[in-house]
Amino acid sequence: MAKPLARRTTIRAAAVAALICFLAIIPLLFHSRYHLHVLIVVFLNVVWASTYRLVLRTGQLHFGHHAFIALGAYTSAVLMLEFGVPILVSILLAGFAGLVFAILLGYPSLRVKAVYFAIITWGAAEVLRFVFMRVDHPFGGTTGLSGIPRPNDFAIPLLGITVDWQSKGPFYALALTLMLGALLALYRLEYSRFGLIFNAIRERDFLAQSVGINIMRYKVFAFAVCGSLASMAGALYANYVTVVTPFDFSVTLLILLGSYILVGGMTQFAGPILGTCLMIISSELLSGYPFFKMMLYSGLIIAAMLFLPNGLLGLPKSISVAVGRVRSRASPALRGERDA
Amino acid sequence: MSSTVLTQMLVNSAVLAVTYALLALGLTMFFSVMNVMFFPAGSMYMIAAFGIYYLFAQYGMDYYMAGVITIIALAGLALMIERGLYRPCLDDTLRVFFLGVGVNWFLESAGYQLFGLRTRGVPSVFPGTFTLLGATLAWQRLVVICIGLTAVVSLYLFLTRTRFGLGMRCYVESPEAAALQGIRKNTVLRMTFVLGVSLAALAGVVLAPLVQLSPDMGSPAVFKAFLVVGLGGLGSIPGSLLAAFILATLDSFGSSLIGPQFTWGIVYFLVVVFLTIRPRGLMGVVR
Amino acid sequence: MLELRDVSKNFGGLAAVSGIDLVVRQGEILGLIGPNGAGKTTLFNLVSGVYRPDTGRLLYRGENITGLAPHAIAKRGIVRTFQLTTLFPRFTVLQNVLVGLQLHARYGFWETILNTRQYRKKEEDLEDQAMEILAFLGLAGLEGELASNLPYGQQRGVSIAVALATRPEVMLLDEPISGKTTEERLALMGHIRQISERGITIVLIEHEMAAVMALCERICVLNFGRKIAEGAPEEIQRNRAVIEAYLGEDDDDLA
Numbered sequence: 001m002a003k004p005l006a007r008r009t010t011i012r013a014a015a016v017a018a019l020i021c022f023l024a025i026i027p028l029l030f031h032s033r034y035h036l037h038v039l040i041v042v043f044l045n046v047v048w049a050s051t052y053r054l055v056l057r058t059g060q061l062h063f064g065h066h067a068f069i070a071l072g073a074y075t076s077a078v079l080m081l082e083f084g085v086p087i088l089v090s091i092l093l094a095g096f097a098g099l100v101f102a103i104l105l106g107y108p109s110l111r112v113k114a115v116y117f118a119i120i121t122w123g124a125a126e127v128l129r130f131v132f133m134r135v136d137h138p139f140g141g142t143t144g145l146s147g148i149p150r151p152n153d154f155a156i157p158l159l160g161i162t163v164d165w166q167s168k169g170p171f172y173a174l175a176l177t178l179m180l181g182a183l184l185a186l187y188r189l190e191y192s193r194f195g196l197i198f199n200a201i202r203e204r205d206f207l208a209q210s211v212g213i214n215i216m217r218y219k220v221f222a223f224a225v226c227g228s229l230a231s232m233a234g235a236l237y238a239n240y241v242t243v244v245t246p247f248d249f250s251v252t253l254l255i256l257l258g259s260y261i262l263v264g265g266m267t268q269f270a271g272p273i274l275g276t277c278l279m280i281i282s283s284e285l286l287s288g289y290p291f292f293k294m295m296l297y298s299g300l301i302i303a304a305m306l307f308l309p310n311g312l313l314g315l316p317k318s319i320s321v322a323v324g325r326v327r328s329r330a331s332p333a334l335r336g337e338r339d340a
Numbered sequence: 341m342s343s344t345v346l347t348q349m350l351v352n353s354a355v356l357a358v359t360y361a362l363l364a365l366g367l368t369m370f371f372s373v374m375n376v377m378f379f380p381a382g383s384m385y386m387i388a389a390f391g392i393y394y395l396f397a398q399y400g401m402d403y404y405m406a407g408v409i410t411i412i413a414l415a416g417l418a419l420m421i422e423r424g425l426y427r428p429c430l431d432d433t434l435r436v437f438f439l440g441v442g443v444n445w446f447l448e449s450a451g452y453q454l455f456g457l458r459t460r461g462v463p464s465v466f467p468g469t470f471t472l473l474g475a476t477l478a479w480q481r482l483v484v485i486c487i488g489l490t491a492v493v494s495l496y497l498f499l500t501r502t503r504f505g506l507g508m509r510c511y512v513e514s515p516e517a518a519a520l521q522g523i524r525k526n527t528v529l530r531m532t533f534v535l536g537v538s539l540a541a542l543a544g545v546v547l548a549p550l551v552q553l554s555p556d557m558g559s560p561a562v563f564k565a566f567l568v569v570g571l572g573g574l575g576s577i578p579g580s581l582l583a584a585f586i587l588a589t590l591d592s593f594g595s596s597l598i599g600p601q602f603t604w605g606i607v608y609f610l611v612v613v614f615l616t617i618r619p620r621g622l623m624g625v626v627r
Numbered sequence: 628m629l630e631l632r633d634v635s636k637n638f639g640g641l642a643a644v645s646g647i648d649l650v651v652r653q654g655e656i657l658g659l660i661g662p663n664g665a666g667k668t669t670l671f672n673l674v675s676g677v678y679r680p681d682t683g684r685l686l687y688r689g690e691n692i693t694g695l696a697p698h699a700i701a702k703r704g705i706v707r708t709f710q711l712t713t714l715f716p717r718f719t720v721l722q723n724v725l726v727g728l729q730l731h732a733r734y735g736f737w738e739t740i741l742n743t744r745q746y747r748k749k750e751e752d753l754e755d756q757a758m759e760i761l762a763f764l765g766l767a768g769l770e771g772e773l774a775s776n777l778p779y780g781q782q783r784g785v786s787i788a789v790a791l792a793t794r795p796e797v798m799l800l801d802e803p804i805s806g807k808t809t810e811e812r813l814a815l816m817g818h819i820r821q822i823s824e825r826g827i828t829i830v831l832i833e834h835e836m837a838a839v840m841a842l843c844e845r846i847c848v849l850n851f852g853r854k855i856a857e858g859a860p861e862e863i864q865r866n867r868a869v870i871e872a873y874l875g876e877d878d879d880d881l882a
Contacts, residue, residue, distance in 0.1 A: 061434070112619040115377070119570040123612035130605030185740055192739045193729060193750075196718075200726045203715050210675060210709075211793050212701035212730035251563075255441055262438055294449035301442030305435050306425060 023176055027169045036168035040240060042280050043175040047182045047233040049260040049272035051226035054186055056266065058222045059202035061114045064105070064121030065230060065257060067128045068098045070249035072231025073238035077145045078138050080239075087151050091178075091235040098231025102224040110219045122251070133246040144245030148238060171240050178236055182229045183273075189225070190269055198222060259301045265311025274312060347475035349592050355481050355550070357588035358488025359543055363565035364572065364580040365495060366539035372512040372575040373532045379440035380421070381540040382562030383447035384414050388544025389553050390455055393462050396548075403465045407545040411538050418537035422529060444558070451555035459554040484546050491542055492581065495535075499577070504531055512575070571611050573624020582622055628653040628828055629674070629705070629797055634683035635852075636673055643669040644852045647683070651797070656819070656829045658843035658860075660836075662872055665849040667832045668710055671799050675707045676700040687797075702730060704796035708803065710832075714774050714786045721770035723785055724757040727792025760788050764818055780811040787818070797828045804838045816842055840864070848872070 027036060048069060055062045072094040079085040079093055109120045132139045139145065150165040164170070189195055200208040201215050209215055238244045256279075257272075264275025279297065286293040310317050363381060370378035391410035395401045401409075421443060429435050466479040499505035504527075511518040511528045519525070543561075551557065564587070572583030587607065594603030615621065629651040636644045644666040651657050659667050672678045674685060676697040685693045692700055714723050732753055738746040761767050764784045769777065774785055783803055790798055800819070804812050816838055823829055833839050839846065840860045848856040848863060850872040856863055863869055 056434075061437075108616045112616070115375075115574060116570070116615055116619040118377075119566065120612050120615050123567070123608045123615070126608045127605060127612060130601065130608065134601060134605060188740045188742060192746075193725075193732065193734060193753075194739060196722060196725060197729055199718070200715055203717060204713060206677070206697075207709070207713050207715065208726065209697040210677075210701060210707055211727045211789060212698050212706070213726070214696075214698045251559075255445065258438060258441070266434075291449050291452045295446055295453065298442045298445035298449060301438060302425065302446060305429060305439040305442060309429075309435050 020180065027172050033168055036172050038280065038284055040168065040172055040175045042277055043179040044233045044237050044240075045257070045260065045276045045280060046273050047179050048230050049257045049276050050183060050186050050269075051230045052254075052257050053261045053266060053272045054189070054198070054222055055226045056261070057190075057202060058198045058219050059114070059205065060110065060219065060223070061118040062121055062223075063118045063251075063254065064123075064125035065226075066249045066251065066254045067121070067125035068101065068227040068230040069234035069237070069253065070125075070128060070132065070244075070246075071101055072098055072234030073244045073249065074132055074139060074145070075231070076235030077148050077238045077244050080148055081145060082138050087239055091232050091239070094235030095228040095232040098228035098234075099224050101231075102227030103220060106220045106223040106227075107216075110216060110223060125251075125254075129246050129249065140245075142246065144243060144248075146243040148242040148244075150239075150242070171236075174236055175240075178233060182233070185225070185229070187269060189222075194218070194221075256297075259297060259304075261311075263300055263304050263308075263311055265308075265313035267310055268313040271311050271313050278312075344475040345596070347472055348477065349596050351472075351475075351477050351481055351485075352596075353585075353589045353592035354485045355588075356591050357585045358485055358492075359547055359561075360565060360568045360584035360588055361492055361581055362488060362539050362543040362546075363561060364568040364584050365492065365577060366536035367562075367565050367569045368572070368575060368577055368580045369508075369532055369539075370536045371569065373508070373528060374426075374436065376436045377440065377566060377569075378536060379437075379444040379562065380447060381536065381565065382558030383444050383451065384418070384537050384540040384558075385544040385561055386451060386553075386555060386558035387447065388414055388541035389462075389548040389551070389557065390451070390460075390555075392545050392548040393460055393553055396465075397460075397462045407542075410545055411541045414541040415534045415538050418533040419530060422533040426533075427526075427529065444562075448555060448558060451558075455555050457554070459552045461552060462548040464549045480549055484550065487542075487546050491539065495539070496577075498535075508532065567608070567611055570615060571621050573621030576621070576623045579621055579623030628688060629830075630686040631670075631674070632684045632686065634670075634673060634680045634685065636669055636678055636681050642852050644673065644680075644849075647849075647852075647854055649847060649854065649857075651828060651830060652845075654823070654826055654828055655844050656823050656831060656842055658839040658846040659830055659832045659849065660834075660839055660846060661849035661855075664851075665872075666852040667849055668801060669852075670849070671707055671801055671830075671832065674700075674799060675705060701793055701795075704794075705799065706790045706793045706795040706797070707799035708786050708790050708801050710801040714782060714789060716773075716775035718774055719770065720761065720766065720772050720774055720777070720785050720788075721754070721757055723774055724760055724770075724788050724792050725753060727789040728753050728756055730793045757792065760791050763821070764788050764791075765814060780808065783811075783815070784818075787815075791822065795827060797830070798822065799830045799832075801832045802834065803831070804833055804835045812838065 023039075026039065030036070048065070052062065052065045055065070072091075075094040075097040076087075076090040079090040080087065085093065105121070105124055109117055109124075112120070132144075133142055135141065190198075197208070197213055197218050200213065201218060205215050234249075260275035260279050261272045262275070263279060264273065265271030279300070282296070283293060286296065304311065308315065363385065366381055367378055370376070370381075388410050391413065392403075392406055395406035395409065396403050399406075425439060425443065426436065429439055464478065464480045466483050469476045469478050470482075471477070497505075499509060507518065507521075507523040508528050508531055510521060511523055511525070515525065518528070568583045568587055569580055571587065572579030572581070590607055591600075591603060594600070594606070631647050631649040634644060634647045634649075635642065647670065659670065661667055669678065673680050676692075676695050676699065679694045683693075684691055687700075687703060687705060690703075692703065692705075695703075715726065718726070732749065734746060734749055758767065758770065761770060764787060766781060766784050766788060769781065769785075774782065777785065787800070787803060790800075803819070804815055812835070819829060819831070819842055831839065831843060843860060845858065846856075846860055846863045847854060848866070848869050850868075855868045855872060856866045858866075
């Protein structure tokens, strides 16, 4: 390591701060609606992918993350359409709904073996989707809910700015804030005692238990935090696009999120961030060729699984592992043969 | 309920049961050996059906020939996938799983690319109907049931009477003991792939005349098959058969009485609750 | 202190452990010996909550702990190590010990998220405690090493450090000594004595008879899941039932 640890951390922190400032002022610099739209989509997906990753990192094969997104979206939509709840409150309540759902689903199911948990979470997501699809009032059935109201434009007198909800600006700000808040929480969790415990649970859960860690409590905690954050992002999404249908949140979304994580690197915190950015941007570039895009995505997943099990951010590690393998193949001594 | 309707629903359940059984058996075998859900089974099913479409319906080849060629071709594809893609990855379950997802998705998109979005149909191989207890039933359905039953029985015989089958079961019980007996892991893997995919392909071949073909037909089928395998107990063949039977009956009767979506919503819910209480399914092995 | 009353456990018809009555006195070092398959590890599993006994009760300081989950039992002060070295192989030695320290560390959600000064102080304290424990076991200087890179003997030490970090009152050690060089063995025996001097009660499963005889104040002998003898080392050495149980094993072990 060239630089002492403290200096590296400060440099990194400064870089991140600069990036955040840059992101914050983008709407003032670029007025292209299209680019702002892409960024909003990226921000929301980063939240979804990062929260998904944390649950996976507690060792759970989670197949129902899209349920939380759907739940958040529908909760917010229903609250606003039926009860006239203002936008920010509806997002918070959506987060609360996600929390409750996670606890209700998590307590019975987080105890079971990995594969069964996968089936249960996936089944739960399907049940939820089915409910949204068949119940016409208040979920709108197969046509879903539309016309989610935009908040009223208001003016901030001191700054002389009018917040115009028709433009991308306010939603951009909301999405960026939510993403930064979520990432901060996830980051602090990961690099704290909580993160250590989550890793311990994932690596050797029986050992963690034997030193007094209540693994159910921590698993449910991770599940609940991630679920409620994902729901909040889902609620924001619903408000942004003003339409929700049961078909928006299918298993395909889950697989996409999974691929963002895998391509970026599951072991690294920034993995899902990198993966999401890469894949969504390439998706936009290829938007004219839908099937080719799918083949490319799936091809990327396959390639990632074959060659980059640690994702792109894990590239250094993958390379050193591969080099180690090549070296031991080359040298007879390392292969344990007798005098060559 | 009149006996006509009842009979039709029963025959329907039998057809569905056979379908689910074929897919679920293949998946169960994959699961016992590799401990992971083999997603690509769905696209294999779809490709097989399209194979029949092109060879039999478009090209005019004899149905049985077409079926055999399709199954062999897909088995070959399976071997290539196994050798090239799966074998280097088998240590890590999550990796294998997403690999399966990727492969399935890739094949499905290739399907979209090649076949387009339009749905197709394949004409009946055994046209005509017969009456049973006052109900009019298509011969085709009876044939499907027969072929399916034959396949299940053959699989049973294979697993219990032949050397390969016993070898596979031995490997599932204990890979170390199997190695001592001279049963090679790679052989077992290859066998699993060939058998599993062939079953899925057989399902596609056999059902082609009965269902609407489209490139996305694989996913719903394989998801339902997962449900069957999960309910029956991962790694248990009798469990899968029992679960296939139960779910097919529920599906058939439910779809006629309350519509397919309602039925499946309730079925999902029941299965989820059941698995929460009894995670190992109906007859799963607790390892 | 720790009491087992008529504890039994069956596995599909096979009685792993049956009708065990045992009292562990506070502060003692109790040896648990017996031929392979006698049920010693099963007993540990029962006490630590991994298995639930089919019959009988487990009492700790008068409280009925039968059927409690493993983490609850660890919380009450009973911790165990495992026969095959178990630690977290992909963690550093320091991280391993820190996991053990979690049990008594108090920190909340919000102070973690906001990285308050309080939180950082607590982190430092935990690290200091971890270093203390490592030093006590002679593992100082290894804290940055990946646990899987260490030689077997040191790994054993680390797993004991992790157990110690939970501030236990009772430690169940499953074969900590077997299979190591003489120096390592002597060092570990020294550590076990030191741990006992700190007031911690120790129950020791071990095959190394010399170590058992030297360390333990009392010994309990199991065979085929039943207790066949209990008492001071000298009595056990002379006990006919015990000698018979070990017939076929190396007689020198008991000498």
